[in-house]
Amino acid sequence: MSFNKHAVILVTGASQGIGFAVAEGFAKAGYRVVGVARNLPKTKPSFDAQVMDVTQPQSIENLFTYIQKTYQQLDVLINNAGFGIAGAIEETPVEEVKRLFAVNVMGLHHVTQVMLPLLKNTKGLIINIGSVAGDFTIPFQTFYSMTKSSVATYTEGLRQELKPFGVRVVNVKPGDTKSNFSHQRLRLVKPNSLYQARLERSLAVMEKDEKNGLPAVSVYQVCRRLVRQKNPPIHVTVGLQYKFLQLLKWLLPRKFVQWLLYQIYGK
Ligand SMILES: NC(=O)c1ccc[n+]([C@@H]2O[C@H](COP(=O)([O-])OP(=O)(O)OC[C@H]3O[C@@H](n4cnc5c(N)ncnc54)[C@H](OP(=O)(O)O)[C@@H]3O)[C@@H](O)[C@H]2O)c1
Incomplete structure (x- = not known):
């Protein structure tokens, strides 16, 4: 089923970046959109902006009640809230890994x-915002890659479990995208660490690519297409160059792909 303009769309992580672009896009196209994050957007949104923290159970319950009372329905859920960590595996405190998974995986699940x-009730659609980083394990971003491969696995399992109920589930994988992601990334660079120089080089490459990445609206365009599709694909990569990279991943030997990633992000 594709949705009409009365459809209600919930977007998490909508205070800035990709989530803001997605929520704005749908609201301007006439859909009823609730966009949530821990903070309200800095510029006046076209959507119904609410405060919600994906790591706080009560906050999620409150939003459920709000949507039920205000809109009486929910058609599309876009799980977008997330952030990144950059650091060497050896030096990343377990508490920081837990915090990352609490948002990117457990928050999405909850x-x-x-x-x-x-x-x-609405035979709705769930769009999980994963990442190309879930397919390519990037050194010094391994925990982030792990959260995004978890999102891919979660999508596949949930999609099968919800099939008899008519709820569809899709994993949307952006590559480098212009947003506040680089600024929000937790940088675990230890001075005088043996990893320091490599980590800083790696971060500089990542941040340059993100700065020159696709506009956040490109993710909205993909979501917009999905909302109109009766039988959406399981995984969708955003951007031609990233689709091409994924094709190469399947064609090239794994060791060669690792070597290439090492040259770009690991050396
Ligand atoms: N930018 C990229 O290159 C890229 C590439 C692939 C995938 N992605 C994915 O795209 C998604 C959006 O990232 P972005 O690039 O738009 O980054 P961003 O500009 O930093 O936006 C992240 C959003 O997530 C929200 N958020 C963070 N923690 C939250 C929490 N506990 N509860 C609720 N909301 C929370 C933030 O709002 P508050 O701080 O106000 O809560 C913000 O609105 C993420 O899942 C990211 O992993 C990004």
Whole structure:
């Protein structure tokens, strides 16, 4: 089923970056959009902006009640809230790894779980924002890559479990995209560490690529297409150059791909 303009769309992580672009795009196209984050957007949004932290169970429950009372329905959930960590595996404190998974994986799961009764009523659509980094394990971003490969796995399992209810689930994988992601990234660079020089070089490459990445609206355009599709694909990569990279990954030997990633991000 594709959705009409009365459809209600919930976007997490909508205070800035990709989530803001996605929420704005749908709102300007006439959909009813609730966009949530821990902070309200800095510029006046066209959507219904609400405060919600994906790591706080009560906050998610409150939003469920709000949507039920205000809109009486939910058609599309876009799980977008997330952030990154850069650091050597050896030097990354377990607490920071937990914090990352709490947002990118557990937060996504919890929001999905709470919203599912509404999505089942409407035979809705769930779009999880994963990443190309979930397919390519990037050195010094391994934990981030792990969260995004988890999102891909979660999408596949959930999609099968929800099939009889008519709820579709898609993993959308952006590559480098212009947003506040670089600024929000937790940088675990230890002075005098044996990893320091490599890590700083790696971060400089990542940040340059993100600065020159695709506009955030490119993710909205993909989501917009998905909302109109009766039978959406399981995984969708954003941007031609990243689709091409993924094709190469399947064609080239794994060791060669590792060597290439090492040359770019690991040396
Ligand atoms: N930019 C890229 O190159 C890129 C590439 C691939 C995938 N992605 C993915 O795209 C998604 C959006 O990232 P972005 O690039 O737009 O980064 P961003 O500009 O830093 O935006 C991240 C959003 O997530 C929200 N957020 C963070 N922690 C949250 C929490 N605990 N509860 C609720 N909201 C929270 C932030 O709002 P508050 O701080 O106000 O809570 C913000 O609105 C992420 O999942 C990211 O992994 C980004």
